[in-house]
Amino acid sequence: MDYYVMTLFPEMIENCLSESVIGRAAKNGIISINAVNIRDYSKDRHLHVDDYPYGGGAGMVMQPDPVYDCYSDIVSKAGKARRVIYLTPQGRKFTQAEAEAFSKEDSLIFLCGHYEGVDERVLEEIVTDNISIGDYVLTGGELPVMVMIDAISRLIPGVLGKMESAEYDSFQDGLLEYPQYTRPEEFHGKKVPEVLLSGHHGNIAKWRRLESIRRTYERRPDLLNDPAVLESFTREEREFLKELSEKDQ
Ligand code: 4FV
Numbered sequence: 001m002d003y004y005v006m007t008l009f010p011e012m013i014e015n016c017l018s019e020s021v022i023g024r025a026a027k028n029g030i031i032s033i034n035a036v037n038i039r040d041y042s043k044d045r046h047l048h049v050d051d052y053p054y055g056g057g058a059g060m061v062m063q064p065d066p067v068y069d070c071y072s073d074i075v076s077k078a079g080k081a082r083r084v085i086y087l088t089p090q091g092r093k094f095t096q097a098e099a100e101a102f103s104k105e106d107s108l109i110f111l112c113g114h115y116e117g118v119d120e121r122v123l124e125e126i127v128t129d130n131i132s133i134g135d136y137v138l139t140g141g142e143l144p145v146m147v148m149i150d151a152i153s154r155l156i157p158g159v160l161g162k163m164e165s166a167e168y169d170s171f172q173d174g175l176l177e178y179p180q181y182t183r184p185e186e187f188h189g190k191k192v193p194e195v196l197l198s199g200h201h202g203n204i205a206k207w208r209r210l211e212s213i214r215r216t217y218e219r220r221p222d223l224l225n226d227p228a229v230l231e232s233f234t235r236e237e238r239e240f241l242k243e244l245s246e247k248d249q
Pocket of ligand 1: 113117132
């Protein structure tokens with residue numbers, strides 16, 4: 001996977017994504033991260049890339065030309081640009097399913113906005129996907145891009161080492177992940193659930209599934225409104241969910 005990030009702060013991207021799992025994947029050549037400075041494409045002597053909004057109002061807007069020229073340069077070097085993702089609160093919500101879909105691409109171009117955003121005309125011309133990482137307003141698109149690159153990259157074969165796994169994650173089957181435990185067996189008087197020490201894989205899998213349902217019911221009941229999730233429930237799991245909701249009455 002080749003990532004191209006159009007940004008005013010390439011160092012933010014390079015420094016943060018050169019560490020840990022993502023940094024190792026880049027070193028191993030499984031992914032590449034190419035941060036490109038939009039300011040390099042400014043045509044004025046003060047290297048401006050933003051200007052006052054037409055129609056008045058607070059803040060500044062990123063001008064279309066430097067963004068477009070930066071994009072064109074990436075495409076001319078990297079070839080086709082199937083997906084160009086603009087990070088904005090006005091985008092569709094980034095989810096695990098979206099991460100799965102994006103992880104299948106060969107390359108992704110990201111546009112990081114700043115100030116009040118980017119001139120609509122260049123967005124219309126180059127952006128294929130408007131994506132939001134949450135309903136709040138940040139100062140720039142760089143942190144959202146790093147969130148996306150992290151969530152997408154961990155799904156690319158070879159990125160997670162043997163000791164890590166994306167096999168079962170929260171949201172993978174529409175439910176939150178079950179609670180995790182490791183040594184010591186007792187911590188502050190609290191023991192690890194017996195079933196996890198039993199070595200009985202069937203019982204462990206069943207316990208984990210029921211605990212996923214419990215955790216989802218307690219923390220994200222909205223996820224249980226998805227018919228596809230409920231369809232995956234066995235009769236016993238439906239009974240368990242019914243008991244949870246009856247206890248609440
Ligand atoms: C954002 C979000 C976000 C808005 C103005 C960057 C900022 C500036 N991006 N999910 N929430 N972006 O707040 O993706 O352009």
